[in-house]
Amino acid sequence: MTGRKVAFIGGGNMASAIISRMVSTWDNPACIHVADKNFEKLENLHKEFNVTTHQETGEWLSEMDCVVLAVKPQQLPEVLIQNKEFLKDTFVLSIAAGVKTKDIEKLLGQNRICRVMPNTPVREGLGVCGIFMVSKEEKDKETVEAILKPTGLLIWCTTESMIDSLTAVSGSxxxxxxxxxxxxxxxxxxxxxxxxxxxxxxxxxxxxxxxxxxxxxxxxxxxxxxxxxxxxxxxxxxxxxxxxGFADMMLRAMEACRTRAIELGDEFSKKVEKAE
Ligand SMILES: NC(=O)c1ccc[n+]([C@@H]2O[C@H](COP(=O)([O-])OP(=O)(O)OC[C@H]3O[C@@H](n4cnc5c(N)ncnc54)[C@H](OP(=O)(O)O)[C@@H]3O)[C@@H](O)[C@H]2O)c1
CATH class of the missing domain: 1.10.3730.10 (ProC C-terminal domain-like)
Incomplete structure (x- = not known):
């Protein structure tokens, strides 16, 4: 893997799990950029993976082929509003649980977007990532594959509601x-x-x-x-x-999980509507 520049906003648990797999196939880890508020996290990521680190987001984001949104869902609106001008032409991949692409689109004013639901075994290269692409650009699909292939199984979802179902099965x-x-x-x-x-x-x-x-x-x-x-x-x-009744009980458990995933998505949409 050469040339592509990818930035993570948020260098926490899930970002570090994905990065730990990416570096096994990417020729140049310095092409992987991470921005986090926490200096210690950045230092550890640089020491362990030799990635490029930033304490601030900013103009440099616009030079990226992809920006991965890896902050907590409640931190996301602020990050998107602050960086809107640097992300106006950039492909954005969100891993924020329960955040719908239409809300990211509203906050960014563009739709080169992709939503991913990973699970924790991605750290071992045995994860499952559900992917819903809004961007129609072939190069964006290739970038998603380059980032996520080393993490395990990729499931391409044709509707966004499939992400809620996948959350109930493999996410949780x-x-x-x-x-x-x-x-x-x-x-x-x-x-x-x-x-x-x-x-x-x-x-x-x-x-x-x-x-x-x-x-x-x-x-x-x-x-x-x-x-x-x-x-x-x-x-x-x-x-x-x-x-x-083991099988029925498992089905009920996953239905409850999917219902909560839908609720969280709707709650986030309401917050975005209010913020507009
Ligand atoms: N962990 C999982 O199993 C899992 C599974 C599926 C999806 N996800 C999704 O993955 C995303 C990240 O989850 P996580 O568990 O990795 O969270 P995390 O460990 O809390 O990582 C998020 C990081 O982003 C930093 N941050 C917050 N605001 C920032 C800003 N404005 N600029 C730069 N960095 C900022 C946080 O710093 P502070 O700690 O100082 O706030 C933290 O270091 C979430 O949206 C979650 O829904 C996680």
Whole structure:
């Protein structure tokens, strides 16, 4: 990857996770710029990844091929209003959860925009990023791919509402998996394993099963059946899990998450309307 200049406004958790993957494929990390209010964060990012850092946003943003908005949603209106003149011709990629592209468009007065919903495993290159492009420019799509490909799986969403649905499945999904890990660990502890053994057994069970699923052409149901046998042990467990309405409960959980994602988006839109 050469030549492209990308700036992050906000050098916090998610920006540093994405940058940590980008530097594995970008020839020149100095082409990655980061602006943050916090000097210590900038120093750490420069030390770790050799990226170019800035304590202030400003005119330099207009020289970028892409500016990634990586501040908290509540910090975003101020950032957009302050930098409007430097972003008027620049491709802007927002990772702010629940912020709709029409609101960014209103605040910037332009529509070379893209919205992305990443999840925390992007740091390991095993994340999922949902992408909704408003910009129609092919070079912007290529820039998105160059930035996000090293982070894991990319799902191109054809409607913006798909981002809310994706938030419920993969955006918040790591939390569901951590709950499941905690349940496996708790049982292992109760059965007398040490804390380390219980932790590692849980992690390897999820990692191993996910790796099997990733490499296999079989459905999850078919892979599950391979562990179960009539009269065996696994079927006694899966009877309890299925009997407790596990799949329905997970669906209800994700519907609640999607509803909240929609609400947050609407709340942000109202704030933008008021600010106009
Ligand atoms: N973390 C996740 O799992 C996740 C997942 C999906 C999407 N996202 C989205 O990613 C975005 C960033 O989240 P995060 O967890 O990385 O947040 P974070 O760790 O708080 O990072 C945001 C950074 O931006 C800085 N900042 C605030 N205003 C600024 C300004 N005007 N100019 C420059 N820097 C500024 C903040 O400084 P201060 O701390 O001093 O305010 C902070 O260092 C959010 O919009 C979030 O919705 C996060």
């Amino acid at each position: 999904g790591p939390a569901y998996v951590f709950l499941f890990l905690a349940a496996l660990e708790k049982a292992a502890l109760e059965f007398g394993f040490t804390a380390q053994e219980a932790h590692d057994m849980a992690v390897y069970t999820i990692l191993g099963s996910s790796t099997l699923a990733l490499k296999s052409d079989e459905t999850f149901t078919s892979l599950c059946k391979k562990v179960q046998s009539k009269g065996g042990t696994t079927i006694e467990a899966t009877k309890v899990i299925e009997g407790s």
